[in-house]
Amino acid sequence: MQFCLDTAGTYYLRNSIVRGVHMNKQLTWKVGGAQGEGIDSTGEILATTLNRIGYYIFAYRHFMSLIKGGHTNYKIRISSEPVRYHGDDLQVLVAFDQLSINENLREMNADGVIIYDDKFQAELPEGSAVRLCPVPLTGIAKELGNVIIKNMVAAGASCRLLNLELQPFFEVVEEKFGSKGKDLIERNIKAIQQGYDYMKEHFADEMFQLPTAPQVDRPHLLMTGNEAVGLGALLAGCRFLAAYPITPATEILYWLLENMPNYGGKIVQAEDEIAACIMAIGANYAGVRAMTSTSGPGFSLMMEALGLAGISETPLVIVDVMRGGPSTGLPTKTEQSDINQATYGSHGEMPRIVLAPTTIEECFYYMIDAFNLAERYQCPVIVTSDLYLGMSKQSVDDLDMSRVVIDRGAVVTQEELDQRGQKTYPRYAVTESGISPRPFPGMPHGRFCALSNEHDDTGLEIEDTDGRVAQMDKRFRKLDTFNGGEHVSYKGPEQPDVVLVGFGSTTAQIAEAFAELSSTYSIGHLQIGCVYPFPTEAVRKILAHTKQIFVIENNKTGQLAQMLQQNVGMVDKVEAILKYNGNPFTVRDITTTVRG
Template sequence: MIKDLGWKVGGAQGEGIDSTQEIFALSLFRLGYYVSTYRHFMSLIKGGHTNGKVRVTSDLTGHHGDDLHILLAFDQETINHNFHELVAGGVLIYDTAIKDASVPENDKVNICPVPLTEMAKEAGSPIMKNMVSMGVTAAIIGLTPEDFRSVVLDKFGSKGDEIVESNIAAIQKGYDFYKENFSAQLELPARPVLKPERLYISGNEAVSLGAIAGGCRLLAQYPITPATEVMYQIIKNFPQVGGTVVQAEDEIAAVMMAIGANYTGVRSMTATSGPGFSLMMEALGLAGISETPLVIIDVQRAGPSTGLPTKTEQSDVYTMMYGSHGEIPRIILTPRSVEECFYFTMEAFNLAEKYQCPVIVATDLYMGMNKQTISSIDYDKFMVNRGKLISDEQLAELEKGAFKRFDVTAEDGVSFRSIPGQKNGRFVAMGNEHDEVGVEMEEPELRVKQMEKRAKKLENFADLAGVSYVGPENAELLLVDFGSITGPQREVYEELTAEGVSVGHLSLARLLPFPAAEIAPYITNAKKVLVTEMNSHGQLKNQLRQFINGDHNKYESCLKYSGDPFLVNEIYAKAKALADSLKKEVTL
């Protein structure tokens, strides 16, 4: 019995790779398995190599897995790029329609040429080769064509019974052909007890659901990979709650619309990626100085500039923490799982209104665009907190023009805000420095008071735990990460723990306010700190050095910036080497 099963399909973009991956993953999900997916694709509509991987397991994971057991190749490039990933005993299925197919010599891998396109034509259309391939896969892993029927019904049921049955027939053709011509078999992991409360969604889908649950009723966005899916999902669901989506002419307009809507009392947000986030810098400062709530989703991709639009990275750390001229309070949340994409986005709207400042939810392409099984999300965990909204009764006690929107006497730095239309609640939310009422001014003493007032907002922030930790209290080796790295790094932690290594795993839930007090004891106790992140400068490691006093020589980086996500073995190799070096020090 294998621990998990890795399956991958590859071909040219526009050849149905995404739909083939989705059919397989969703079918296995409905059978009760846990699945994690990864889509590798290029910035092209058609042409160029693309592939989709599915990891099938008996339990929750946060990673698409290192091992590959079945490779389904629709073209030669798929063999060229992915054959080396197949483990001993793995299976290569390739379409005999590939002219002069070339397969590397490897007597440990089962080679299975199958006339996928030819059988698809016999079933009714060459586009059904993805269904033929499902039948071949089913024959290898002990499933039947009927195990795919529910997904086929969902996908083609509206087109009539004849189309449904032709697709099932295509699956059967592939199944029968493999059974008649090949004998290699692979076992699926143990099938878990089917839990109907599970979900199969991506980080972007979870963000959109979290926004709606958090009370968002306006999304202003300019489409940009990999954040566009957030807009698509909200468009799909907003009609149920009376929300509005505005496709702005650019990212500057989008963020300004979100700021304006929040000013009027409507919970609003925008979603973008690195290039669009860069364009929002001045507006970020406007939200800060005018103390207007704002939620921004940054689905990070590989930069700089246009960079690699369809590849993943975590290189916006500096921009999120320090972007925009001047100094403003801001909150940066870093969900470490698809579930947290939901909960953190939902909570972001409370935080934005409670502290009257920008809140950035930082995900990345890997987490945002790839689906996986998660536990059911709990909408009842959320309670709306609109912060210091002044009531009509409180305003009625004031004289006209006496409302101090930016009152510097507030001990927590957060003043009461009004909503346009409230009598005696009028004020100007401007980008210039201003006095307590909101009138533009340049007096040094008043300027200092307003800056100090805003700076106080997050001094005692305790609304969301800054880190989570597993491991012994005084672990010698400390693994640190944030965001989507938490999934694969947790597997490294578990493997090292099983080997008897004194190791702990610390993952950050937020970058600002930086949780230095929560992190410091673990850093102090550790002999070596391995910070794993997807950028080339070690941006998180540098923040740890800045915010936490101590020996800077104990920090090590595990970096990746190729655009591809980390494999578990890449992190393990670095962590294991550090663990071995610590063991040698003790021996000496």
């Protein structure tokens, strides 16, 4: 068992207000507008610059399944310490339209400030203490000759409000638009400068003071969970990806498209997810580490392939970046509702492993684990990430390269095959561990047939009762040595009264709730990174003396709570805190329920 990093530490810091100037230990900023207005690029400029000057940031994108219109926003939490959640509250909102104010006002603190485009008349409900700063975002942009750079005017205005220096922003702009010509760079820089100047001139006493940025020799890594999955796969030796584009998993495909071919890797955009998963099985059978990445709707199409990998004992890694279901569901919203399918999906019974990384760093590490486990146990490994983890961007301190170890599992050598000198090889030999060495096609004397039917040791189909039972037992024996407890983390006293339990991406909000509640409760935080085979022993040990268990998960039916009850018992102590409206948990969602 390993103990998780202290992800909290910043949760309880409250802001003190000193007439106009707001003193902050951390700050939350958001830009909102219609899709297609450059909301993401405004957020990206700010996130990149803040990360570069040493701050830790966490950025969350709220978006819709359309190209233009609607409402989209980009929120950044800025801190001098690591942050893994975008925060319950909001201090600065940049609004491109009234809808952005309406949608986000309830999240705003009393000392909040709204910078809005003065092309519209902002309206606030009566009694709202939030300060309004109208800025001619569109006006300045138009004067500079391009209305779309109103996002840069907004970045400049924000820069002043946050009392930041402009130079780092200019550098980021130069790099970002470097290939597009001097003219464009200059125009963007002017837009930032004029936004800054306007704020300074008209709202001189509105200012938030960020904590001093940590001194860094080089910027933190700024990455999404999807990018971490791609990087992890590549370093784990994955050299084949077949995938069908789907939100919110497509960025895995993008990242690997850009990077994997440089290392001899091949990528196919398959005709559908059935083909994608089966191509990955074919490549794994042929000896290349291969995976597919998808989200719920695609994962549903992969169910028959899961069974094929199971019975043919072909290693397979599937990444399921979960989104709101069922069916097409909520394509652009987060949910954790696929773990039942990952655990039980596909007809018949087969060994499998379901990992659920809890942080962006773990998205990287778990991919290395996934490929090793898939080849060690010759079975499918499903990595369940979700939209929140996959698409949010975070400052990451560093990644530990010593954890990049490639273990190809039981592979028979050519010497062994030559020594046997037989025409066929007993690929499915019934061994004590259940694991039988595999040759790769192309190796002389290694011939066998991988089979979707029940089979004998060389891959001839069988229907005899003894042979069937021997093969079934052999396959299930493989996981006897697997310990899911290695993917469980616990923080808190040895015998807590209350334990908060989560899996996957909920870890940050639970950690902050845990830290907040620790002063009044004997409380622990248990985060499960492997949901199947369920780490029963590790979990039971932690929960043994607990009086109350809160299971926190982004779904309607409490899938983890049910697994917990099924495997560990304690039925009367388990209460599920569930959220399935498409949004990630807030810390308050958790603390309010626990406090009762």
